[in-house]
Amino acid sequence: MKKIRKVVIPVAGLGTRFLPATKAQPKEMLPLVDKPIIQYIVEEAVAAGIEEIIFVTSSNKRAIEDHFDRNFELEYRLRQKNKQANLKEILRISDMANFVYVRQKTPRGLGHAIFSARSLIENEPFAVMLGDDIIDSRVPAIKQLIKVYEKYQDVVVGVTKVAKKETDKYGIVDPIFIDQKTSQIKKLVEKPAPAKAPSNLAITGRYILTPEIFDFLSEQKTGAGGEIQLTDAIARYIKKRAGYACTYDGDYYDCGNKLEFIKAIVNFGLKRKEFSSQLKKYLKGL
Numbered sequence: 001m002k003k004i005r006k007v008v009i010p011v012a013g014l015g016t017r018f019l020p021a022t023k024a025q026p027k028e029m030l031p032l033v034d035k036p037i038i039q040y041i042v043e044e045a046v047a048a049g050i051e052e053i054i055f056v057t058s059s060n061k062r063a064i065e066d067h068f069d070r071n072f073e074l075e076y077r078l079r080q081k082n083k084q085a086n087l088k089e090i091l092r093i094s095d096m097a098n099f100v101y102v103r104q105k106t107p108r109g110l111g112h113a114i115f116s117a118r119s120l121i122e123n124e125p126f127a128v129m130l131g132d133d134i135i136d137s138r139v140p141a142i143k144q145l146i147k148v149y150e151k152y153q154d155v156v157v158g159v160t161k162v163a164k165k166e167t168d169k170y171g172i173v174d175p176i177f178i179d180q181k182t183s184q185i186k187k188l189v190e191k192p193a194p195a196k197a198p199s200n201l202a203i204t205g206r207y208i209l210t211p212e213i214f215d216f217l218s219e220q221k222t223g224a225g226g227e228i229q230l231t232d233a234i235a236r237y238i239k240k241r242a243g244y245a246c247t248y249d250g251d252y253y254d255c256g257n258k259l260e261f262i263k264a265i266v267n268f269g270l271k272r273k274e275f276s277s278q279l280k281k282y283l284k285g286l
């Protein structure tokens, strides 16, 4: 069985929901406390043993490349000022993995973004992680999916329960449960209206895919929102092969949504020893 060594992280979106904050910087660089959102995603992948990070980018995303690269001037100045802790952290970021970039030439949806990475994947299974979706968990969520992949050796998506009225924001699975946390997927629907949703188990930005998915993506027609949807390609794939859903342990934050992003900042802030009690006191006083 081939090991999951690579992850594709699509970061080509315009981030219009966060304008004007995203006018001149990628939304993926917005900080959760003091770390850009995208760094949490990369750290989750690295903690799961992934060695190569493939970013699917567009124009205006250079800050992401710079963030994961060396910055000699900054290193020099931190050394001069003897800021050893900062220096160590800065060096650690660029050493975490092998970073590779490919452009999505036209914004045609998530399925199209993943297809843009085809030539970099070759013939091996790989992970996909979405830049908006933060999962706070003891065992990295993507590692929990890899475990399911190792057992069934086919496509796996990470799911969590969402409110029934919110099914139209997500890819929703129709599950046949194998055990409490794992199910085989009978059907997948992208952003169904609540009345049409087969369940309230939503895909939240974590996938293990096999290279055969590219054959399905290459001929995928446009779906919801007039875009080439990854969900639709997986839905066709599982009719020929099989797909599994992993209800991971962890707290999910949709950082593409302003309110959820603020909740994530508060929750991650409350975990910081250096000011958690002060923050708690402040929140109680509001």
Ligand code: G1P
Residues within 6 Å of the ligand: 110, 130, 132, 133, 169, 170, 171, 172, 190, 191, 202, 203, 204, 205, 229, 230, 231, 256
């Ligand atoms: C994408 C996927 C959807 C998934 C969601 C998770 O939608 O198409 O299936 O549930 O991410 O965040 P988007 O949020 O890009 O519209």
